[in-house]
Amino acid sequence: MSIVVNNLTKKFGAQRAVDNISFEVKTGEILGFLGPNGAGKTTTMKILTCYMAPSDGDAKVNDLSILEYQDEIKKKIGYLPENNPLYYDMPVLEYLKFVADLQGVPKDKIQDRIGEMVYVCGLNVEKHKKIGELSKGFRQRVGLAQAMIHDPEILILDEPTTGLDPNQIVEIRKLIKEIGKHKTVILSTHILPEVEATCDRILIINKGKIVADGTSDMLRKRARGEEMVRIQIKDSGNKDVVASALKGLDSVAVVDFVKESNDSFYVTSKENQNSRKDIFKLCVQKNWVLTEMTPIETKLEDIFRELTTN
Protein backbone atom coordinates (compact mmCIF):
# COMPACT_ATOMS: atom_id res chain seq x y z
CA MET A 1 0.00 0.00 0.00
CA SER A 2 1.50 3.27 -1.03
CA ILE A 3 1.56 6.64 0.64
CA VAL A 4 1.72 9.75 -1.48
CA VAL A 5 2.22 13.06 0.26
CA ASN A 6 1.52 16.22 -1.69
CA ASN A 7 2.53 19.70 -0.59
CA LEU A 8 1.62 18.98 2.99
CA THR A 9 1.73 21.93 5.37
CA LYS A 10 0.86 22.24 9.03
CA LYS A 11 0.88 25.58 10.75
CA PHE A 12 0.81 26.16 14.47
CA GLY A 13 0.04 29.84 14.75
CA ALA A 14 2.70 31.58 12.72
CA GLN A 15 5.05 28.60 12.76
CA ARG A 16 5.11 26.20 9.85
CA ALA A 17 5.90 22.96 11.62
CA VAL A 18 5.59 21.10 8.33
CA ASP A 19 6.30 23.22 5.31
CA ASN A 20 5.07 22.10 1.95
CA ILE A 21 6.57 18.63 1.89
CA SER A 22 5.96 16.01 -0.78
CA PHE A 23 7.21 12.46 -0.88
CA GLU A 24 6.13 8.97 -1.70
CA VAL A 25 6.49 5.60 -0.01
CA LYS A 26 5.85 2.40 -1.90
CA THR A 27 4.69 -0.98 -0.72
CA GLY A 28 7.54 -3.00 0.65
CA GLU A 29 9.59 0.04 1.43
CA ILE A 30 10.92 1.12 4.81
CA LEU A 31 11.33 4.85 5.02
CA GLY A 32 13.54 6.33 7.71
CA PHE A 33 12.50 9.75 8.85
CA LEU A 34 15.39 11.80 10.16
CA GLY A 35 15.67 15.35 11.38
CA PRO A 36 16.76 17.40 14.36
CA ASN A 37 14.42 18.01 17.31
CA GLY A 38 11.42 20.03 16.30
CA ALA A 39 11.91 19.34 12.60
CA GLY A 40 8.31 18.23 12.14
CA LYS A 41 8.63 14.44 12.03
CA THR A 42 6.04 13.74 14.66
CA THR A 43 3.69 16.34 13.21
CA THR A 44 3.89 14.70 9.78
CA MET A 45 3.14 11.34 11.33
CA LYS A 46 0.17 12.71 13.23
CA ILE A 47 -1.25 13.99 9.98
CA LEU A 48 -0.67 10.73 8.13
CA THR A 49 -2.39 8.78 10.89
CA CYS A 50 -5.43 11.06 10.65
CA TYR A 51 -5.01 12.44 14.15
CA MET A 52 -4.66 16.01 12.92
CA ALA A 53 -5.80 17.60 9.72
CA PRO A 54 -3.13 19.40 7.69
CA SER A 55 -3.40 23.15 7.19
CA ASP A 56 -2.80 22.67 3.52
CA GLY A 57 -2.00 19.96 1.02
CA ASP A 58 -3.07 16.38 0.97
CA ALA A 59 -1.82 12.86 1.49
CA LYS A 60 -3.16 9.74 -0.10
CA VAL A 61 -2.97 6.31 1.43
CA ASN A 62 -3.60 3.74 -1.27
CA ASP A 63 -5.28 6.47 -3.32
CA LEU A 64 -7.60 7.43 -0.46
CA SER A 65 -7.26 10.98 0.76
CA ILE A 66 -6.63 11.50 4.48
CA LEU A 67 -9.01 14.44 4.30
CA GLU A 68 -11.96 12.24 3.46
CA TYR A 69 -11.43 8.57 4.18
CA GLN A 70 -10.16 8.67 7.75
CA ASP A 71 -12.10 5.61 8.86
CA GLU A 72 -10.80 3.37 6.09
CA ILE A 73 -7.25 4.64 6.47
CA LYS A 74 -7.12 4.31 10.26
CA LYS A 75 -8.03 0.61 9.94
CA LYS A 76 -5.01 0.02 7.72
CA ILE A 77 -2.46 1.88 9.79
CA GLY A 78 -0.63 0.71 12.86
CA TYR A 79 0.76 3.66 14.78
CA LEU A 80 3.20 3.94 17.63
CA PRO A 81 3.06 7.53 18.88
CA GLU A 82 6.08 9.35 20.16
CA ASN A 83 5.81 9.06 23.93
CA ASN A 84 4.06 5.73 23.78
CA PRO A 85 0.94 6.72 25.72
CA LEU A 86 -0.85 3.71 27.23
CA TYR A 87 -3.58 3.01 29.78
CA TYR A 88 -1.44 2.28 32.80
CA ASP A 89 -4.27 0.77 34.80
CA MET A 90 -4.92 -1.98 32.26
CA PRO A 91 -3.24 -5.38 32.21
CA VAL A 92 -1.21 -6.05 29.05
CA LEU A 93 -3.42 -8.79 27.67
CA GLU A 94 -6.63 -6.91 28.33
CA TYR A 95 -5.21 -3.87 26.63
CA LEU A 96 -4.17 -5.78 23.53
CA LYS A 97 -7.62 -7.29 23.38
CA PHE A 98 -9.17 -3.85 23.64
CA VAL A 99 -7.08 -2.54 20.75
CA ALA A 100 -7.72 -5.61 18.60
CA ASP A 101 -11.42 -5.23 19.23
CA LEU A 102 -11.36 -1.55 18.33
CA GLN A 103 -9.45 -2.18 15.13
CA GLY A 104 -12.03 -4.69 14.05
CA VAL A 105 -10.02 -7.90 14.31
CA PRO A 106 -12.59 -10.71 13.96
CA LYS A 107 -13.56 -12.24 17.32
CA ASP A 108 -12.17 -15.69 16.56
CA LYS A 109 -8.82 -14.27 15.45
CA ILE A 110 -8.24 -12.00 18.44
CA GLN A 111 -6.60 -14.62 20.68
CA ASP A 112 -4.27 -15.74 17.89
CA ARG A 113 -3.19 -12.22 17.15
CA ILE A 114 -2.59 -11.47 20.82
CA GLY A 115 -0.56 -14.66 21.16
CA GLU A 116 1.53 -13.76 18.16
CA MET A 117 2.18 -10.22 19.34
CA VAL A 118 3.13 -11.42 22.81
CA TYR A 119 5.59 -13.78 21.14
CA VAL A 120 7.19 -11.40 18.64
CA CYS A 121 7.44 -8.53 21.10
CA GLY A 122 8.83 -10.72 23.86
CA LEU A 123 6.05 -9.94 26.29
CA ASN A 124 5.44 -13.41 27.59
CA VAL A 125 6.95 -13.04 31.06
CA GLU A 126 5.20 -9.75 31.76
CA LYS A 127 1.89 -10.29 30.04
CA HIS A 128 -0.23 -10.52 33.19
CA LYS A 129 1.05 -7.33 34.76
CA LYS A 130 -0.61 -3.99 34.55
CA ILE A 131 1.02 -1.74 31.98
CA GLY A 132 1.83 0.80 34.69
CA GLU A 133 3.94 -1.81 36.48
CA LEU A 134 6.13 -2.53 33.47
CA SER A 135 9.59 -1.13 32.87
CA LYS A 136 10.02 1.46 30.16
CA GLY A 137 11.32 -1.01 27.59
CA PHE A 138 8.45 -3.41 28.17
CA ARG A 139 5.98 -0.57 27.78
CA GLN A 140 7.64 0.20 24.47
CA ARG A 141 7.10 -3.40 23.47
CA VAL A 142 3.43 -3.13 24.40
CA GLY A 143 3.30 0.00 22.23
CA LEU A 144 4.74 -1.93 19.32
CA ALA A 145 2.42 -4.85 19.93
CA GLN A 146 -0.67 -2.67 19.90
CA ALA A 147 0.49 -1.01 16.68
CA MET A 148 0.85 -4.33 14.89
CA ILE A 149 -2.01 -6.27 16.43
CA HIS A 150 -4.39 -5.94 13.49
CA ASP A 151 -1.67 -6.84 11.00
CA PRO A 152 -1.82 -3.44 9.33
CA GLU A 153 -0.73 -2.74 5.79
CA ILE A 154 1.10 0.36 6.94
CA LEU A 155 3.20 0.86 10.05
CA ILE A 156 4.07 4.31 11.29
CA LEU A 157 6.51 4.20 14.19
CA ASP A 158 7.71 7.30 15.98
CA GLU A 159 11.07 6.43 17.54
CA PRO A 160 10.26 2.74 17.97
CA THR A 161 13.44 1.57 19.66
CA THR A 162 13.81 4.15 22.42
CA GLY A 163 14.19 2.47 25.76
CA LEU A 164 14.77 -1.02 24.41
CA ASP A 165 17.76 -3.08 25.48
CA PRO A 166 20.38 -3.95 22.82
CA ASN A 167 19.04 -7.47 22.34
CA GLN A 168 15.53 -6.27 21.87
CA ILE A 169 16.68 -3.50 19.52
CA VAL A 170 18.20 -6.13 17.26
CA GLU A 171 15.03 -8.20 17.50
CA ILE A 172 12.74 -5.29 16.74
CA ARG A 173 14.87 -4.10 13.83
CA LYS A 174 14.76 -7.62 12.41
CA LEU A 175 11.01 -7.62 12.87
CA ILE A 176 10.61 -4.25 11.17
CA LYS A 177 12.75 -5.42 8.25
CA GLU A 178 10.67 -8.54 7.98
CA ILE A 179 7.42 -6.62 8.04
CA GLY A 180 8.83 -4.08 5.62
CA LYS A 181 9.23 -6.72 2.93
CA HIS A 182 5.53 -6.80 2.24
CA LYS A 183 4.23 -3.70 3.92
CA THR A 184 4.87 -0.02 4.05
CA VAL A 185 6.82 1.27 7.03
CA ILE A 186 7.68 4.79 8.08
CA LEU A 187 9.85 5.15 11.14
CA SER A 188 11.51 8.11 12.74
CA THR A 189 14.63 7.87 14.82
CA HIS A 190 17.60 9.78 16.12
CA ILE A 191 19.85 6.73 15.99
CA LEU A 192 21.58 7.04 12.63
CA PRO A 193 23.04 3.53 12.42
CA GLU A 194 19.49 2.32 12.95
CA VAL A 195 18.36 3.95 9.73
CA GLU A 196 21.21 2.36 7.85
CA ALA A 197 20.45 -0.99 9.39
CA THR A 198 16.73 -1.02 8.73
CA CYS A 199 15.65 1.50 6.13
CA ASP A 200 15.58 1.26 2.36
CA ARG A 201 15.33 4.98 2.03
CA ILE A 202 16.08 8.02 4.13
CA LEU A 203 14.18 11.25 4.31
CA ILE A 204 15.83 14.07 6.20
CA ILE A 205 13.72 17.02 7.17
CA ASN A 206 14.76 20.26 8.77
CA LYS A 207 12.49 23.05 9.96
CA GLY A 208 9.55 21.43 8.25
CA LYS A 209 11.23 21.09 4.87
CA ILE A 210 12.70 18.06 3.15
CA VAL A 211 16.44 18.51 2.75
CA ALA A 212 17.38 15.05 1.52
CA ASP A 213 15.60 12.04 0.10
CA GLY A 214 17.32 8.88 -1.07
CA THR A 215 19.18 5.73 -0.08
CA SER A 216 22.11 6.13 2.27
CA ASP A 217 24.51 5.54 -0.64
CA MET A 218 22.86 8.26 -2.66
CA LEU A 219 23.11 10.66 0.24
CA ARG A 220 26.80 9.88 0.66
CA LYS A 221 27.52 10.51 -2.99
CA ARG A 222 25.61 13.72 -2.88
CA ALA A 223 27.37 14.93 0.21
CA ARG A 224 30.85 14.24 -1.09
CA GLY A 225 31.50 13.95 -4.80
CA GLU A 226 35.17 13.01 -4.45
CA GLU A 227 36.60 9.76 -3.25
CA MET A 228 38.92 9.79 -0.29
CA VAL A 229 41.34 7.10 0.86
CA ARG A 230 43.61 6.70 3.80
CA ILE A 231 46.96 5.15 2.94
CA GLN A 232 50.02 4.08 4.87
CA ILE A 233 53.43 3.87 3.23
CA LYS A 234 56.44 2.26 4.93
CA ASP A 235 60.14 2.45 4.06
CA SER A 236 59.79 5.69 2.19
CA GLY A 237 62.15 7.83 4.24
CA ASN A 238 60.81 11.36 4.08
CA LYS A 239 57.09 11.92 4.31
CA ASP A 240 57.24 15.27 2.58
CA VAL A 241 58.76 13.57 -0.44
CA VAL A 242 55.94 11.03 -0.44
CA ALA A 243 53.34 13.75 -0.12
CA SER A 244 54.65 15.76 -3.01
CA ALA A 245 54.98 12.64 -5.17
CA LEU A 246 51.35 11.79 -4.41
CA LYS A 247 50.29 15.32 -5.23
CA GLY A 248 52.07 14.96 -8.53
CA LEU A 249 49.66 12.22 -9.61
CA ASP A 250 47.11 13.33 -12.21
CA SER A 251 44.07 12.00 -10.38
CA VAL A 252 44.92 13.40 -6.95
CA ALA A 253 43.51 16.68 -5.73
CA VAL A 254 44.57 17.01 -2.10
CA VAL A 255 47.00 15.18 0.20
CA ASP A 256 46.78 15.60 3.96
CA PHE A 257 48.96 14.16 6.69
CA VAL A 258 47.34 11.98 9.29
CA LYS A 259 48.09 13.77 12.55
CA GLU A 260 48.98 10.94 14.88
CA SER A 261 51.18 9.07 12.41
CA ASN A 262 54.12 10.04 10.22
CA ASP A 263 53.68 7.57 7.42
CA SER A 264 49.94 7.86 6.79
CA PHE A 265 48.06 10.21 4.46
CA TYR A 266 44.54 11.14 3.42
CA VAL A 267 44.39 11.34 -0.34
CA THR A 268 41.41 12.99 -1.98
CA SER A 269 40.87 12.32 -5.67
CA LYS A 270 39.77 14.86 -8.18
CA GLU A 271 36.07 14.91 -8.88
CA ASN A 272 34.79 11.79 -10.67
CA GLN A 273 38.26 10.23 -10.72
CA ASN A 274 39.74 7.27 -8.99
CA SER A 275 43.28 7.58 -7.61
CA ARG A 276 43.81 4.18 -6.03
CA LYS A 277 45.37 2.58 -9.10
CA ASP A 278 47.78 5.51 -9.54
CA ILE A 279 48.82 5.39 -5.92
CA PHE A 280 49.58 1.70 -6.14
CA LYS A 281 51.62 2.15 -9.31
CA LEU A 282 53.53 5.01 -7.77
CA CYS A 283 54.50 2.89 -4.76
CA VAL A 284 55.65 0.03 -6.99
CA GLN A 285 57.71 2.37 -9.08
CA LYS A 286 59.38 3.99 -6.04
CA ASN A 287 59.71 0.71 -4.20
CA TRP A 288 57.63 1.92 -1.25
CA VAL A 289 55.70 -0.56 0.83
CA LEU A 290 51.99 0.18 0.79
CA THR A 291 50.61 -1.31 4.02
CA GLU A 292 47.16 0.24 4.10
CA MET A 293 44.64 1.66 1.69
CA THR A 294 41.18 2.28 3.15
CA PRO A 295 38.38 4.16 1.45
CA ILE A 296 36.97 6.74 3.85
CA GLU A 297 33.20 6.77 3.85
CA THR A 298 31.43 9.90 4.81
CA LYS A 299 29.61 9.18 7.99
CA LEU A 300 25.87 9.58 7.97
CA GLU A 301 26.33 11.82 11.01
CA ASP A 302 28.37 14.24 8.92
CA ILE A 303 25.79 14.30 6.16
CA PHE A 304 23.09 14.86 8.72
CA ARG A 305 24.99 17.71 10.33
CA GLU A 306 25.78 19.28 7.03
CA LEU A 307 22.17 19.23 5.90
CA THR A 308 20.51 20.31 9.10
CA THR A 309 22.76 23.00 10.54
CA ASN A 310 22.44 26.61 9.38
Next chain:
Amino acid sequence: MHAIWVISKREFNSFFDSLVSYIFIVVFLGIGGFFTWLFGSDIFLIGQATLQPFFSIAYFTLFFFIPALTMRMLAEEKRIGTIELLLTKAVSDWQVILGKFIACLILISVALALTIPYYITVWAIGPIDHGAVWCGYFGMILMSMAYIAIGLFASSITNNQIVSFLLALFIGVFFLIIFDVLSSSFTGTISQILNFLSMSSHFDSISRGVIDSRDLIYFFSITFLGLMLAETSLSKRNIVE
Protein backbone atom coordinates in the same frame (compact mmCIF):
# COMPACT_ATOMS: atom_id res chain seq x y z
CA MET B 1 -21.66 0.88 17.01
CA HIS B 2 -19.23 -1.87 17.93
CA ALA B 3 -16.50 0.68 18.62
CA ILE B 4 -18.78 2.65 20.95
CA TRP B 5 -19.48 -0.48 22.90
CA VAL B 6 -15.82 -1.48 23.11
CA ILE B 7 -14.96 1.96 24.49
CA SER B 8 -17.85 1.87 26.95
CA LYS B 9 -16.77 -1.49 28.25
CA ARG B 10 -13.23 -0.30 28.85
CA GLU B 11 -14.40 2.86 30.59
CA PHE B 12 -16.84 0.92 32.70
CA ASN B 13 -14.17 -1.54 33.80
CA SER B 14 -11.79 1.27 34.59
CA PHE B 15 -14.35 2.70 37.01
CA PHE B 16 -14.09 -0.53 38.92
CA ASP B 17 -10.31 -0.75 38.65
CA SER B 18 -9.88 2.63 40.22
CA LEU B 19 -12.35 2.12 43.09
CA VAL B 20 -14.24 5.20 41.89
CA SER B 21 -17.29 3.12 41.21
CA TYR B 22 -17.29 1.43 44.63
CA ILE B 23 -16.98 4.74 46.41
CA PHE B 24 -19.71 6.20 44.27
CA ILE B 25 -22.12 3.34 44.82
CA VAL B 26 -21.50 3.05 48.56
CA VAL B 27 -21.85 6.76 49.18
CA PHE B 28 -24.85 7.06 46.89
CA LEU B 29 -26.66 4.21 48.59
CA GLY B 30 -25.56 5.37 52.02
CA ILE B 31 -26.74 8.93 51.67
CA GLY B 32 -29.90 7.87 49.86
CA GLY B 33 -30.74 5.33 52.54
CA PHE B 34 -29.95 7.67 55.38
CA PHE B 35 -32.29 10.32 54.09
CA THR B 36 -34.99 7.88 53.11
CA TRP B 37 -35.13 6.05 56.40
CA LEU B 38 -33.64 8.07 59.15
CA PHE B 39 -33.24 11.73 58.67
CA GLY B 40 -35.72 14.63 58.85
CA SER B 41 -38.68 14.03 56.63
CA ASP B 42 -38.28 10.28 56.79
CA ILE B 43 -41.16 8.00 56.10
CA PHE B 44 -41.87 7.25 59.76
CA LEU B 45 -42.35 10.91 60.46
CA ILE B 46 -44.58 11.79 57.57
CA GLY B 47 -46.26 8.43 57.86
CA GLN B 48 -46.62 8.01 54.17
CA ALA B 49 -44.98 5.53 51.81
CA THR B 50 -43.08 7.64 49.33
CA LEU B 51 -39.66 7.75 47.75
CA GLN B 52 -39.79 11.51 47.41
CA PRO B 53 -37.11 12.15 50.08
CA PHE B 54 -34.81 9.70 48.35
CA PHE B 55 -35.23 11.39 45.00
CA SER B 56 -34.59 14.85 46.37
CA ILE B 57 -31.37 13.76 47.98
CA ALA B 58 -30.27 11.70 44.99
CA TYR B 59 -30.85 14.80 42.95
CA PHE B 60 -28.10 16.59 44.89
CA THR B 61 -25.83 13.57 45.25
CA LEU B 62 -25.73 13.04 41.51
CA PHE B 63 -25.11 16.71 40.95
CA PHE B 64 -21.82 16.33 42.86
CA PHE B 65 -20.94 12.83 41.82
CA ILE B 66 -21.36 12.97 38.09
CA PRO B 67 -18.64 15.60 37.60
CA ALA B 68 -16.38 13.38 39.70
CA LEU B 69 -17.05 10.50 37.33
CA THR B 70 -16.65 12.47 34.13
CA MET B 71 -13.77 14.74 35.12
CA ARG B 72 -10.99 12.41 34.06
CA MET B 73 -12.69 10.88 31.04
CA LEU B 74 -11.23 13.21 28.41
CA ALA B 75 -8.96 15.49 30.43
CA GLU B 76 -6.74 12.64 31.59
CA GLU B 77 -6.57 11.04 28.16
CA LYS B 78 -5.46 14.35 26.75
CA ARG B 79 -2.92 14.88 29.49
CA ILE B 80 -1.15 11.55 29.10
CA GLY B 81 -1.68 11.41 25.34
CA THR B 82 -3.72 8.22 25.12
CA ILE B 83 -6.36 10.20 23.25
CA GLU B 84 -3.97 10.24 20.30
CA LEU B 85 -3.69 6.49 20.39
CA LEU B 86 -7.44 6.11 20.70
CA LEU B 87 -8.33 8.50 17.90
CA THR B 88 -5.85 6.95 15.49
CA LYS B 89 -7.67 3.64 15.85
CA ALA B 90 -10.68 3.01 13.67
CA VAL B 91 -12.97 5.21 15.78
CA SER B 92 -14.38 8.67 15.34
CA ASP B 93 -14.50 11.49 17.87
CA TRP B 94 -18.24 10.92 18.25
CA GLN B 95 -17.76 7.26 19.04
CA VAL B 96 -15.27 8.11 21.76
CA ILE B 97 -17.61 10.66 23.33
CA LEU B 98 -20.64 8.39 23.13
CA GLY B 99 -18.70 5.44 24.47
CA LYS B 100 -17.72 7.40 27.54
CA PHE B 101 -21.20 8.82 27.92
CA ILE B 102 -22.74 5.37 27.88
CA ALA B 103 -20.23 3.95 30.36
CA CYS B 104 -21.09 6.69 32.82
CA LEU B 105 -24.80 6.29 32.29
CA ILE B 106 -24.58 2.55 32.88
CA LEU B 107 -22.71 3.06 36.15
CA ILE B 108 -25.39 5.45 37.37
CA SER B 109 -28.13 3.10 36.25
CA VAL B 110 -26.48 0.34 38.23
CA ALA B 111 -26.39 2.56 41.31
CA LEU B 112 -30.04 3.46 40.81
CA ALA B 113 -30.98 -0.19 40.29
CA LEU B 114 -29.33 -1.00 43.60
CA THR B 115 -31.78 1.35 45.32
CA ILE B 116 -34.74 -0.73 44.19
CA PRO B 117 -34.72 -2.55 47.56
CA TYR B 118 -35.56 0.84 49.10
CA TYR B 119 -38.55 1.00 46.85
CA ILE B 120 -39.65 -2.49 47.78
CA THR B 121 -39.26 -1.95 51.51
CA VAL B 122 -41.11 1.34 51.42
CA TRP B 123 -43.82 -0.33 49.43
CA ALA B 124 -44.10 -2.97 52.13
CA ILE B 125 -44.90 -0.29 54.68
CA GLY B 126 -47.87 1.17 52.93
CA PRO B 127 -49.58 2.03 49.69
CA ILE B 128 -47.23 3.72 47.27
CA ASP B 129 -47.75 5.58 44.03
CA HIS B 130 -45.89 3.22 41.69
CA GLY B 131 -46.21 5.56 38.74
CA ALA B 132 -44.50 8.36 40.61
CA VAL B 133 -41.64 6.06 41.66
CA TRP B 134 -40.89 4.84 38.15
CA CYS B 135 -41.18 8.36 36.82
CA GLY B 136 -38.80 9.46 39.55
CA TYR B 137 -36.25 6.88 38.40
CA PHE B 138 -36.81 7.92 34.82
CA GLY B 139 -36.27 11.56 35.78
CA MET B 140 -33.04 10.59 37.56
CA ILE B 141 -31.77 8.98 34.37
CA LEU B 142 -32.73 11.99 32.27
CA MET B 143 -31.06 14.33 34.70
CA SER B 144 -27.93 12.16 34.79
CA MET B 145 -27.73 12.24 31.02
CA ALA B 146 -27.74 16.02 31.07
CA TYR B 147 -25.09 16.23 33.79
CA ILE B 148 -22.87 13.61 32.13
CA ALA B 149 -22.97 15.56 28.89
CA ILE B 150 -22.06 18.75 30.75
CA GLY B 151 -19.28 16.90 32.57
CA LEU B 152 -17.86 15.49 29.34
CA PHE B 153 -17.86 18.92 27.81
CA ALA B 154 -16.00 20.30 30.84
CA SER B 155 -13.54 17.43 30.56
CA SER B 156 -12.99 18.04 26.87
CA ILE B 157 -11.74 21.58 27.18
CA THR B 158 -8.95 21.04 29.70
CA ASN B 159 -6.12 18.66 30.52
CA ASN B 160 -6.66 19.11 34.22
CA GLN B 161 -9.12 16.94 36.12
CA ILE B 162 -9.69 19.42 38.91
CA VAL B 163 -10.45 22.22 36.49
CA SER B 164 -12.77 19.87 34.67
CA PHE B 165 -14.56 18.93 37.91
CA LEU B 166 -15.01 22.52 39.04
CA LEU B 167 -16.12 23.68 35.65
CA ALA B 168 -18.74 20.95 35.45
CA LEU B 169 -20.03 21.93 38.89
CA PHE B 170 -20.04 25.57 37.89
CA ILE B 171 -22.11 24.93 34.77
CA GLY B 172 -24.28 22.49 36.68
CA VAL B 173 -25.06 24.90 39.46
CA PHE B 174 -26.75 27.24 36.98
CA PHE B 175 -29.18 24.52 36.06
CA LEU B 176 -29.50 23.39 39.65
CA ILE B 177 -30.17 26.68 41.43
CA ILE B 178 -29.10 29.86 39.71
CA PHE B 179 -31.65 29.92 36.90
CA ASP B 180 -34.30 29.09 39.48
CA VAL B 181 -33.29 31.93 41.77
CA LEU B 182 -32.93 34.39 38.94
CA SER B 183 -36.30 33.54 37.48
CA SER B 184 -38.02 34.70 40.66
CA SER B 185 -36.24 38.04 40.53
CA PHE B 186 -37.46 38.76 37.00
CA THR B 187 -40.90 38.97 35.56
CA GLY B 188 -42.50 38.23 32.23
CA THR B 189 -40.75 36.44 29.40
CA ILE B 190 -37.29 36.52 30.96
CA SER B 191 -38.61 34.89 34.07
CA GLN B 192 -40.35 32.24 32.01
CA ILE B 193 -37.22 31.50 30.03
CA LEU B 194 -35.12 31.25 33.18
CA ASN B 195 -37.72 29.05 34.75
CA PHE B 196 -37.69 26.80 31.71
CA LEU B 197 -33.89 26.52 31.94
CA SER B 198 -33.99 25.50 35.58
CA MET B 199 -33.66 21.77 36.02
CA SER B 200 -35.66 21.48 39.19
CA SER B 201 -38.98 22.52 37.63
CA HIS B 202 -38.62 19.82 34.98
CA PHE B 203 -37.43 17.21 37.40
CA ASP B 204 -40.20 17.96 39.89
CA SER B 205 -42.94 17.57 37.36
CA ILE B 206 -41.51 14.27 36.15
CA SER B 207 -41.03 12.90 39.64
CA ARG B 208 -44.64 13.73 40.43
CA GLY B 209 -45.51 11.30 37.69
CA VAL B 210 -46.23 13.66 34.86
CA ILE B 211 -44.12 13.12 31.76
CA ASP B 212 -44.50 16.12 29.52
CA SER B 213 -42.80 16.36 26.14
CA ARG B 214 -41.44 19.77 27.14
CA ASP B 215 -39.50 18.15 29.96
CA LEU B 216 -38.17 15.45 27.68
CA ILE B 217 -37.12 18.02 25.11
CA TYR B 218 -35.39 19.98 27.86
CA PHE B 219 -33.25 17.08 29.07
CA PHE B 220 -32.47 15.75 25.63
CA SER B 221 -31.47 19.20 24.40
CA ILE B 222 -29.00 19.74 27.22
CA THR B 223 -27.58 16.27 26.67
CA PHE B 224 -27.24 16.77 22.96
CA LEU B 225 -25.77 20.22 23.32
CA GLY B 226 -23.23 19.08 25.90
CA LEU B 227 -22.12 16.12 23.81
CA MET B 228 -21.93 18.22 20.69
CA LEU B 229 -19.78 20.83 22.40
CA ALA B 230 -17.55 18.08 23.76
CA GLU B 231 -17.14 16.66 20.27
CA THR B 232 -16.43 20.08 18.84
CA SER B 233 -13.76 20.82 21.38
CA LEU B 234 -12.19 17.39 20.95
CA SER B 235 -11.98 17.82 17.18
CA LYS B 236 -10.53 21.30 17.53
CA ARG B 237 -7.12 19.84 16.63
CA ASN B 238 -8.46 19.41 13.10
CA ILE B 239 -9.33 23.03 12.60
CA VAL B 240 -7.48 24.55 9.69
CA GLU B 241 -6.46 28.09 10.51
